[in-house]
Amino acid sequence: MTKMTYREAVRAALRKALRSDPRVFLMGEDVGRYGGAFAVSHGLLEEFGPERIRDTPLSESTFLGAGIGAALGGLRPIVEIMTVNFSLLAMDQILNNAATLRHMSGGQLNVPLVVRMATGGGRQMAAQHSNSLEGWYAHIPGIRVLASATVADAYGMLLGALRQPDPVFIFEHATLYPLEGEVDESAEPLEITRAAVRRSGGDVTLITYCGSLGKTLQAAEILAQAGIAAEVLDLRSLRPLDTPAILASVAKTHRAVVVDEAWRTGSLAAEISARIMEQAFDDLDAPVARVCSAEVPMPYAKHLETAALPKVEEIVRAAQELVPRHG
Amino acid sequence: MCPASNSDGPMPDREHALFLLREMLRIRRFEEKAAEMYSLQKIHGFLHLYIGEEATGVGAMQAFTPDDAIVATYREHGHALARGLPAGPLMAEMFGKATGCSRGHGGSMHFFDKARRFYGGYAIVGGGLPIAVGLALAEKLQKRPGVAACFFGDGAVAEGEFHEALNLAALWKLPVIFLCENNLYAMGTALARHQAQTDISAKAAPYGLPSSAVDGMDVLAVKAAAQQAAAFVRAGNGPYLLELRTYRFRAHSMADPDLYRTKEEIEEWKKRDPLALFEARLRAWGLLDDAARARLEAEVAAEIEEAVRFAEAGPWEPAENLLADVQGPPPS
Ligand SMILES: Cc1ncc(C[n+]2csc(CCOP(=O)(O)OP(=O)(O)O)c2C)c(N)n1
Ligand SMILES: [Mg+2]
Numbered sequence: 001m002t003k004m005t006y007r008e009a010v011r012a013a014l015r016k017a018l019r020s021d022p023r024v025f026l027m028g029e030d031v032g033r034y035g036g037a038f039a040v041s042h043g044l045l046e047e048f049g050p051e052r053i054r055d056t057p058l059s060e061s062t063f064l065g066a067g068i069g070a071a072l073g074g075l076r077p078i079v080e081i082m083t084v085n086f087s088l089l090a091m092d093q094i095l096n097n098a099a100t101l102r103h104m105s106g107g108q109l110n111v112p113l114v115v116r117m118a119t120g121g122g123r124q125m126a127a128q129h130s131n132s133l134e135g136w137y138a139h140i141p142g143i144r145v146l147a148s149a150t151v152a153d154a155y156g157m158l159l160g161a162l163r164q165p166d167p168v169f170i171f172e173h174a175t176l177y178p179l180e181g182e183v184d185e186s187a188e189p190l191e192i193t194r195a196a197v198r199r200s201g202g203d204v205t206l207i208t209y210c211g212s213l214g215k216t217l218q219a220a221e222i223l224a225q226a227g228i229a230a231e232v233l234d235l236r237s238l239r240p241l242d243t244p245a246i247l248a249s250v251a252k253t254h255r256a257v258v259v260d261e262a263w264r265t266g267s268l269a270a271e272i273s274a275r276i277m278e279q280a281f282d283d284l285d286a287p288v289a290r291v292c293s294a295e296v297p298m299p300y301a302k303h304l305e306t307a308a309l310p311k312v313e314e315i316v317r318a319a320q321e322l323v324p325r326h327g
Numbered sequence: 328m329c330p331a332s333n334s335d336g337p338m339p340d341r342e343h344a345l346f347l348l349r350e351m352l353r354i355r356r357f358e359e360k361a362a363e364m365y366s367l368q369k370i371h372g373f374l375h376l377y378i379g380e381e382a383t384g385v386g387a388m389q390a391f392t393p394d395d396a397i398v399a400t401y402r403e404h405g406h407a408l409a410r411g412l413p414a415g416p417l418m419a420e421m422f423g424k425a426t427g428c429s430r431g432h433g434g435s436m437h438f439f440d441k442a443r444r445f446y447g448g449y450a451i452v453g454g455g456l457p458i459a460v461g462l463a464l465a466e467k468l469q470k471r472p473g474v475a476a477c478f479f480g481d482g483a484v485a486e487g488e489f490h491e492a493l494n495l496a497a498l499w500k501l502p503v504i505f506l507c508e509n510n511l512y513a514m515g516t517a518l519a520r521h522q523a524q525t526d527i528s529a530k531a532a533p534y535g536l537p538s539s540a541v542d543g544m545d546v547l548a549v550k551a552a553a554q555q556a557a558a559f560v561r562a563g564n565g566p567y568l569l570e571l572r573t574y575r576f577r578a579h580s581m582a583d584p585d586l587y588r589t590k591e592e593i594e595e596w597k598k599r600d601p602l603a604l605f606e607a608r609l610r611a612w613g614l615l616d617d618a619a620r621a622r623l624e625a626e627v628a629a630e631i632e633e634a635v636r637f638a639e640a641g642p643w644e645p646a647e648n649l650l651a652d653v654q655g656p657p658p659s
Binding site: 025051054056057059061062063064065066067068069070071072073074075077092093096097101102103104105106107108109110141142144163164165166193 | 396427428429430431432433437439440441446447449451454456457458459460461462463464465466468469475487488491492494495498499651652653654655656657658
């Protein structure tokens with residue numbers, strides 16, 4: 001076990017992949033000389049050289065598409081997009097090409113492409129750098145969508161993703177890069193389709209992922225002090241969703257709160273809620289609750305941004321409203 | 328308005344000349360049959376015919392080897408045939424059959440053949456260019472000899488991906504040949520109504536790659552220009568933009584009433600029909616006579632009839648397989 005930050009964990013995984021597979025290369029804006037907008041790839045240019053650590057022009061659509069083409073041509077590209085907001089410029093390549101080529105070609109082609117990007121708010125970056133749009137990606141058949149909430153997952157997911165025959169999108173929450181944790185660098189690549197129970201409890205299930213895991217665990221701690229045992233489920237895979245894990249927890253607790261930093265309307269939280277109602281209606285003792293971001297473009301001022309994002313107290317309150325008072 | 332032929336080059340050898348004529352005729356007759364099958368409701372959805380543009384695809388394809396990767400658009404029947412995809416699976420694809428080249432998942436706009444490195448028809452205008460850049464990157468990084476050939480229309484030149492792709496390919500000196508089939512229209516919008524600079528070949532210089540324009544109605548001129556471009560690219564000089572000036576004789580698609588151009592304009596261009604032009608030259612050179620022409624016509628007709636028979640006979644993909652090709656099996 002090695003102690004490192006979330007940022008270092010992604011870097012360690014990149015390094016391991018680059019060392020062990022000559023087909024792997026990294027490309028994106030400022031991944032090389034600059035060291036990555038979030039300093040994830042710092043030092044990799046020096047170690048692996050400009051052929052494999054490729055700084056791209058500001059052309060998200062084209063370097064994402066070039067990643068698809070390179071994957072078709074036998075390579076294992078890792079494309080970094082600075083943030084999810086910029087990925088919108090590559091949405092055409094993602095949806096129309098990366099996600100479709102296997103199917104559209106009648107199974108002849110596959111696109112082993114890994115795309116990483118930062119997501120989420122909380123750093124006063126305002127309305128064009130703070131969104132959580134991973135739920136949009138989770139809408140798309142033909143790709144896998146992962147979101148790492150822990151340091152170990154930041155490491156393991158990337159290596160697991162590189163073993164997939166199809167495109168994998170990994171979301172890294174921008175506030176998590178300094179997070180510290182332990183990584184077992186000798187472990188097998190992660191089996192990336194399973195959710196993880198981060199805290200066990202029998203009274204209510206708190207379902208979350210990525211940047212909201214920390215807040216949700218804090219809420220669970222507060223709930224515990226109030227006598228409510230919350231189970232915290234970290235989804236990890238947003239597409240496919242680990243529905244069996246969700247249903248198993250709900251079967252135990254009979255109540256669920258979904259905590260999702262995205263906007264509520266048309267969200268992944270809505271999808272999870274719908275699945276629970278479709279498949280576990282009889283298990284439920286209360287309607288599924290959701291804690292999401294306020295439906296507003298992300299404001300800059302700290303107090304307004306805080307007001308827009310899911311808060312620990314909201315999670316606590318949502319859970320308390322579902323659980324009948326003891327005694 | 329019609330560019331003059333600029334190929335007064337040497338007479339080709341007879342066998343090759345007849346091959347080029349045959350390739351163009353195969354496309355012409357295939358497309359005519361496709362139109363017929365569409366009217367018989369054997370083919371549905373969008374159908375974009377290549378009639379009038381045969382010399383660009385056939386001429387250009389002569390510059391590429393089986394090692395090269397081909398990327399095309401939704402108007403790709405001609406490219407697929409010229410690349411060597413057999414006509415039967417192409418027709419079957421349009422019929423929606425499991426024996427189609429994309430198992431009926433793609434239709435007219437999405438022909439694929441991995442073994443022949445035909446990386447598909449792309450129906451988002453401009454969307455194929457980045458893919459071609461990536462295929463070329465794969466060739467270069469793996470030190471393979473192939474180049475990527477990327478066909479697209481004049482309409483795509485207005486898209487950001489055209490500019491991004493030219494820049495990236497030139498910046499990284501990638502082996503891509505960008506082949507713009509300028510048929511003067513993007514659906515109903517004439518070139519001069521969507522481009523301030525209507526000389527498409529002039530758009531390469533700002534990105535630092537060479538370019539040229541050629542009479543796309545002259546199969547030999549196209550072939551020579553494409554070979555020159557390919558030689559430049561194969562020598563490791565980076566990408567090349569070749570503009571092929573052509574015209575489509577049919578409407579944009581079967582759904583298009585063709586209201587945005589005059590009959591006179593179309594008739595004027597038909598005087599430069601690439602098949603008729605080339606046939607006349609072959610006759611003048613003494614390489615083609617009536618008997619050979621009739622034989623060719625009969626052979627092509629037989630091939631197209633066989634393609635229709637193949638398409639008719641093919642089974643439908645069982646609906647139980649609906650989800651089979653969305654994602655591959657996870658690693659073992
Ligand atoms: C991004 C995008 N916008 C619009 C369309 C609709 N559309 C299909 S073909 C076409 C015209 C394209 O013209 P051009 O690139 O010149 O090719 P041509 O059809 O002439 O071969 C348009 C606008 C599309 N398919 N993709
Ligand atoms: Mg056009």
